[in-house]
Amino acid sequence: MSSMYVQPSQNRNLRACMVCSIVMLSSKFQREGCPNCESFLQLAGSSDAVSECTSQVFEGLITIADPITSWVARWQRLSNYVPGVYAAKVTGQLPDEILAGMEDAGVRYIPRDGSEQEEDTAA
Secondary structure: OOOOOOOHHHHHHEEEEOOOOEEEEHHHHHHHOOOOOHHHHOOOOOHHHHHHHEEOOEEEEEEEOOOOOOHHHHHOOOOOOOOEEEEEEEOOOOOHHHHHHHHHOOOOOOOOOOOHHHHHHHO
């Protein structure tokens, strides 16, 4: 497992997945994909997919060591994800074709920008 430490000079290269909110360097998303969402986002090897499905605009960082027992992980809907650093809020909009692909894969998308209440009332 590679180091989770990010040098301050690399902060501008950090991105957060718009689906699960994990925060990693953009180069790591491109090299390895998203550890939680790779099966349907397919970010590995695609700079276009990384730029479309991750965002540089996010708030707050949460480090989750044990997602199963963490109350913060449950509160942020992260308990089924891998340990790591996550954003509290991620701003951005997934392309329609990605949303359609997620729906086809049976994945329910809940925006990570705090607008889920609006989504629930519109449904």
